[in-house]
Amino acid sequence: MSNDNSKSKQEVTSTDEFIKGLWRDNPVFVQVLGMCPVLAVSNTAENALAMGLATAFVLLMSNILVSLLRNFVPKQVRIASYILIIATFVTVTDYAIQAISVELHKSLGAFISLIVVNCLILSRAEAFASKNTIGKSILDALGMGLGFTLALFCLGAVREILGNGSIFNIPIFSDGYQSWIVMILPAGGFFTLALWLLIINAIQTRKVKS
Amino acid sequence: MNTESLGSIFLNAALVNNFVLAYFLGICPFLGVSGKMETATKMGGAVMFVMLISSMSAYGIHAFLVRIDAPFLQLISYIVVIASTVQLVEMFIKKISPALFKSLGIFLPLITTNCAILGVALFQTNKGYGFLESIVYSLGAGAGFMLALVLIAGIREQMNFAEVPNISKGTALTLFIAGILSLCFMGFAGLGA
Numbered sequence: 263m264s265n266d267n268s269k270s271k272q273e274v275t276s277t278d279e280f281i282k283g284l285w286r287d288n289p290v291f292v293q294v295l296g297m298c299p300v301l302a303v304s305n306t307a308e309n310a311l312a313m314g315l316a317t318a319f320v321l322l323m324s325n326i327l328v329s330l331l332r333n334f335v336p337k338q339v340r341i342a343s344y345i346l347i348i349a350t351f352v353t354v355t356d357y358a359i360q361a362i363s364v365e366l367h368k369s370l371g372a373f374i375s376l377i378v379v380n381c382l383i384l385s386r387a388e389a390f391a392s393k394n395t396i397g398k399s400i401l402d403a404l405g406m407g408l409g410f411t412l413a414l415f416c417l418g419a420v421r422e423i424l425g426n427g428s429i430f431n432i433p434i435f436s437d438g439y440q441s442w443i444v445m446i447l448p449a450g451g452f453f454t455l456a457l458w459l460l461i462i463n464a465i466q467t468r469k470v471k472s
Numbered sequence: 473m474n475t476e477s478l479g480s481i482f483l484n485a486a487l488v489n490n491f492v493l494a495y496f497l498g499i500c501p502f503l504g505v506s507g508k509m510e511t512a513t514k515m516g517g518a519v520m521f522v523m524l525i526s527s528m529s530a531y532g533i534h535a536f537l538v539r540i541d542a543p544f545l546q547l548i549s550y551i552v553v554i555a556s557t558v559q560l561v562e563m564f565i566k567k568i569s570p571a572l573f574k575s576l577g578i579f580l581p582l583i584t585t586n587c588a589i590l591g592v593a594l595f596q597t598n599k600g601y602g603f604l605e606s607i608v609y610s611l612g613a614g615a616g617f618m619l620a621l622v623l624i625a626g627i628r629e630q631m632n633f634a635e636v637p638n639i640s641k642g643t644a645l646t647l648f649i650a651g652i653l654s655l656c657f658m659g660f661a662g663l664g665a
Contacts, residue, residue, distance in 0.1 A: 294643050297499035298587045342555055345584070349548045357544070372594045375547050379587040381500055447658065448494050452651030459644040467639055 279398055283405030289382045290413035290455075291462045296382035299373050300414055301451035307430050310418025311411065312366055316355050316374060318407025321383050323351045325403035328391040335392075344387045345378065352377045382410060413458075420454050421445045478608045481601075485612030488661060491588045492620035493654040498588030502621060503646055512625035513618070514572065518565075518580065520614030522557055523589050527610030529553045530593035531603055550593050551584075558584045588617055624649060 289295045299317065304310040327347050335343050356374045360367045367374070377383070386406055391399040419429060425445030427435040444450050476484075491497045498519070505515045533549050562580050566573045573580070583589065592613045596606045627649050636645060 294503065295500075297503065298496050301499060302496035341581075341584075342552075345551055345555060346548065349551050353544055353547050356547070372591065372598065375594055376497075376587045376590060378547060378551055379585045379590050381585050384585060444655070447654075448496065449651045449654040449658065451496065452647050452654055456644045456647035456651065459647065460640055463639040463644065 276398065276401055279401040280405040283402065283407070283409040284412065285409070287406075288409045288413060289406055290410060291458060293382075295385060296380040296410065297455075298376065299380060300417065301448070301455060303370055303373050304414055304417040304421055304451060304454075305446045306422045306426070307415060307418040309366075309369055310414040312359070313370060313373065314407075314411025314414040316359065316370075317377055317380060317383070318403075318411055320348060320351045320355055320377050321386060321407045321410075322400065322403040324348045324383055324387055325391040325399040326396060328387045329394060329396045329399035332392045340392065341384075341388070344384060344392075348383055348387070349378050382406065416458060417451070417454050420458075421450055425450060476605075478605065481605055481608050482612035482615075485609050486616035486619065487657065490616040490620060490657050490660075491591065491613050492617055493650070493657045495591065497591040498586050498617055501582065501586055502624065502650070503643060506621055506625045506628055506646070509622070509625045509629055511575070512621045514575065516614075516618030516621045518561065519583060519586060519588065519617055520611070522554070522561055522583050523592055523610045523614045523617075524607065525557045525561075526550075526554045526589055527592050527596060527606050528603075529557070530597065531601075531606045534597050546597070550590060554589055554593070555584050588613065620653070623653060627653075 283289065287293060290297075290300055296317070299313055303313045324344070324347050328344055331343075331347075352375060355377070356367075359370070359374060386402065390402050394402070423429055423434065424442045427433055427439040427441045442450075445454065485491070489495060492499065492502050501515060501519070505511050530550055530553065533553060534546070537543060537546055537549070558581060561583075562573075565580070592610050596609050599609075601609055624646070628646065631645065631649070640648075
C-alpha cells in the first residue's frame with residue numbers, strides 16, 4: 263500500500279488493474295459509488311457478503327460481455343445496451359440465489375434486482391470495459407468486485423457486532439451485552455459508513471504528510 | 473389484494489418508510505445533488521414525475537407479463553420503460569423550457585440509474601397494489617424523496633459556514649447529517665400502519 267503512489271506514475275501493469283479496486287480506487291470508500299445496497303443490506307455480515315459476491319459476479323460477467331462487444335455496439339445506444347446486458351445477468355443471479363437459499367433471497371429482498379441500477383457496474387462498463395481488452399476488463403472487474411465486497415463486509419461486520427453482539431450469527435459477547443439496536447436500523451448504516459470514511463481520510467492525510 | 477387505505481399508503485411511502493432515509497434508495501443523487509437548494513428541488517420534481525409515469529407503466533407491464541407467463545422478463549422490461557421515460561422527459565423539458573433543461577444538466581439522464589424509481593416499480597408489484605394504489609404509492613415515494621432531498625440541502629447549505637475538522641469534510645459529513653435525519657424519521661414509525 264505504501265508504494266501505491268510511486269506505482270501509479272509508472273506504466274499500469276496488470277496486477278495494478280487488480281489492486282487499484284481494492285484500495286486506491288475502492289468503489290465504496292474512495293469513489294462513493296453504489297451506495298444504496300451498501301447501506302441497505304449491510305445490517306449483518308452474512309447479508310453483506312452475499313450481496314458483495316452477487317454484485318461482483320454481475321460486474322465480472324457484464325464487464326466481459328461489454329468488453330467483447332465494444333467494437334460492435336453503436337455509440338448512441340451504448341448505455342441502453344449496457345443496461346440490458348446488466349439486467350440479464352442480474353435476473354440470472356436473482357434466480358440462482360433463490361435456488362440456493364430461499365431464506366437469503368428473502369432477507370436481501372428487492373435489493374438483488376436493484377443491482378441493475380448500481381452505478382458502480384454501469385460506471386465500470388462505460389469507463390473501463392468499453393475501452394479495454396477483455397483480459398484487463400476481467401482483472402478490473404475482479405478487483406472492483408472484491409473491493410466492493412470487502413467494503414460491504416467491513417460495514418456489515420461492524421454493524422452486526424455492535425447491533426447484535428454476534429458475527430455470522432455466532433454470539434461473541436456474554437449474555438450481559440446490551441446490543442446497540444440503532445446500528446441495525448437505517449441510521450446505523452449512515453453512521454458506520456461515515457466512520458469508515460473518517461478513518462480512511464485520516465489514513466490518507468497522514469500518508470500525504472509523511 | 474391489499475386492504476390498506478390510500479391515505480395510509482401515501483403516508484407510509486412518504487414518511488414512515490421514507491425511500492431515502494429508511495430504504496436507502498436513491499442515495500447517489502441524495503449525496504450528489506444535495507449541495508444546493510435550487511438543484512435539489514428541481515431534481516426532486518423531475519424524479520417525482522418519472523416515478524409516476526414509470527409506476528403506471530410498470531403496472532401495465534406486470535399485468536401483461538402475468539398473462540403471457542414470463543415473469544423473468546420483469547426486470548428487463550421495467551428498466552427499458554424507465555430508460556425511455558427519462559428520454560421522453562428529457563426531450564419534453566428541452567422543448568418546453570430550455571433554461572430548466574440547462575440547469576438540470578447531467579442529472580437528468582442519471583435519473584435512469586436512480587434506484588428509487590426501479591424500487592417503486594418493484595415494491596408495488598411485490599405488494600400487489602392495484603392501479604390507483606400504485607399511483608398513490610409512487611406519489612408518496614416521490615414526495616418523500618423530495619422532502620429528504622430538500623431537508624438535507626437546507627442543512628448542507630448552513631453547514632458551509634461551520635468549522636469542521638478537515639478529515640470530516642465532504643461525504644463523511646453528509647453521511648453523518650443523513651444518519652441524524654434518519655433517526656428523526658424513525659419518530660414517524662407506526663404513523664400510517
